[in-house]
Amino acid sequence: MRLYPFDLVEPDTLPAALDALSPLDGEARLVAGGTALVPMIRLGLVKPDRVISLHRLPELAEVRRDGGTLQLGAMARLADIDTAPTVREGWPLLAEAARRVATPAIRVSGTIGGNLCYAEAASDPAPALLCLEAEVRVAGAAGGRTVPVVDFFRGFYETALAPGEIVTAIRVPATPAGARSGYVKFTSRSAEDRPLVGVAALVVRDSSGRWDDVRIGLGGVAPTPIRAPRAEAVLRGEAPGDATxxxxxxxxxxxxxxxxxxxxxxxxxxxxxxxxxxxxxxSLRDGARSA
Amino acid sequence: MKLELTLNGRPCVTEAPGHWTVLDLLRDGLNLMGTKYGCGEGVCGTCTVLADGRPIRACLVLAAHVRGRALVTVEGLERDGRLDPLQTSFAERGAAQCGFCTPGMLLAAKALLAQNPAPTVDDVREALAGNLCRCTGYTKIVDAVLAAAPGAR
Structure with a gap:
């Protein structure tokens, strides 16, 4: 079945992409990998007059360590994030979550920026990025701004992006030294489904075994991906037994x-x-996983 | 929109509207009917083709996004009239019933074997997790991929 027709624009600079996005009669949408937008168009959920592809902006595809920070271009593919040695070594939680998205062919096309902008509550990478306290870089006609991931999700399929803005990069601070982290997802239908419940967690223990840094991110359990601050507070400063x-x-x-x-x-x-x-x-307490 | 790419090993210069997907380009633009339209949402996997050796969903990827890349469809698996070892293995082991999922299965398996010539059962199942067969189940399909693996004993 054909897609409802639209004009495809393929800018090769970010300013040109911003231009294409702003002044328009009708609706414009950005496309990265297409794994979210194309089904939405096909199902009639959106009917853009203009689709702006970001695939000619190579600076948006980078996966790079910058000092202690991981710089992910918004167009970085989930498959590349999963397999990049830099990510696997320095940000294993993110690599693990990226690897759990859907199926190989979807990860080859799907991007980290697209995943966040789709604002699916049951995102796999989002709980990991919440635990890692990542930031989203946003470009707009008036300049750039940075939005912490925790503030990026505003509601059901709704983000903090204003009309005319483009997510350009995700900045992920260094994983705390000695952290243990992991991502688990439970699917009720099939293994490659989006999670019914997805849980990411990162803990750092002090020398006496107490958890002095505890971060829990959840997907699929609210209108947006969320942190779980009350659960974290129960654990902070504890050397948790089963009851805790x-x-x-x-x-x-x-x-x-x-x-x-x-x-x-x-x-x-x-x-x-x-x-x-x-x-x-x-499993984090018992040392089955580590960073 | 003009498109230049490599298709099944040969240069291909063609035209396509901007809203066409790779699947529209293959079936309607280039008359290659081996790649099937299944769910249209990237779930069933029957439209899987290879782009630069990696599996993609032809129903989800815009045709413009394969400009300059090397595509392989099921029509491109045979060499000089000889079937790919995967195709022979599928045929010999009865790894197809209605056959609608087979092109996608073959290409997803092709991508796996290029990366991992000696996969385990779990590797095969994971690589084919996004390819649905509604006829028979997966046992013979997994067997056929394992038997075609160049690193298999």
């Missing part, structure tokens, strides 16, 4: 705002948060 881990998982289930959909009911999601937060935290 269960209490943290319970706190996460309570602070989530799950929706019901075809994959599962809100109640089922809450129960799965309890299970998967506890499982991941237990």
């Amino acid at each position: 881990l269960r209490a943290a998982a319970e706190a996460a289930a309570r602070e989530a705002e799950p929706l019901s959909d075809l994959m599962g009911s809100a109640d089922y999601r809450r129960e799965m948060i309890r299970v998967w937060v506890r499982r991941l935290l237990t």
Whole structure:
């Protein structure tokens, strides 16, 4: 089935892309890999008059370490993030989450910027980027700005982007030294599905085994990907036993705002948060995963 | 929109509207019917082709995005009239029933074997996770890929 016709624009500079995006009668959409936008057009959810491809902006595709920071161009492919030695060594949590997105062919096309801009609540990379306290670089006609990932998601499929703005890069601060981290996803239909519940966590233990830095990111459990600050507070400063881990998982289930959909009911999601937060935290405590 | 690319090893210069996907280009522009339209959402995998050796969903990728790249479709698997070892293996092991998923299965498997000549069962299953067969199940398909692996014993 053909896509509803649109004019394709392929700018080769960022200013040209911003120009193409701003003054227009009708609707303009950006396309990166197309794994989200193309099905949306095909399903009639959006009907853009103009589609602006970012594929001729090579500076947007970089995956590069800059000092202690990871610089990801918005057009960096999920497959490249997963396989880049730089990411696997320095940001294993992000590599692990990128590797869990859908299937190989989707990861070859899909980009990190596209994933964030689609603002899917059940994103795999978003909980990892929330734990890593990444920042989103945004370009607009009036200049650039930086938005912490935690402020980037505003609501159901809604981001902090203003009309005419383009996400150009994701900056990921260094993973804390000695951190243990992991990403687990539970799917109710098939292994390559988006997560019913996705859990990313990163913990740093002090010399006595207490968790002095605890970060938990959740996908699929609220209208947007979220951090779980109450669950983190239960664990901070603790050398958690099983009961404390269960209490943290319970706190996460309570602070989530799950929706019901075809994959599962809100109640089922809450129960799965309890299970998967506890499982991941237990494996981090017991040293099954490390950064 | 003018497009130059390499298609199944040969240079290809063609025209396509900007809103065409790679699948539109292959089937409607170039009359190559081996690549199938299944779900149109990137889920079923039957439209899988290779771009620079990596699997992509032809139904999701805009034709403009393969400009200058090397595409391989199921029509490009045979060499000098001889089937690819994967095709022979699928045929010998009965790894197809209706055959609609087969082109995508073959190309996803081709990408896997190029990267990993001696895959495990789990490697094969993971590489084919995005390719659905609604006829028979996957046992013979996985067997056929394993048997065609150049590094297999």
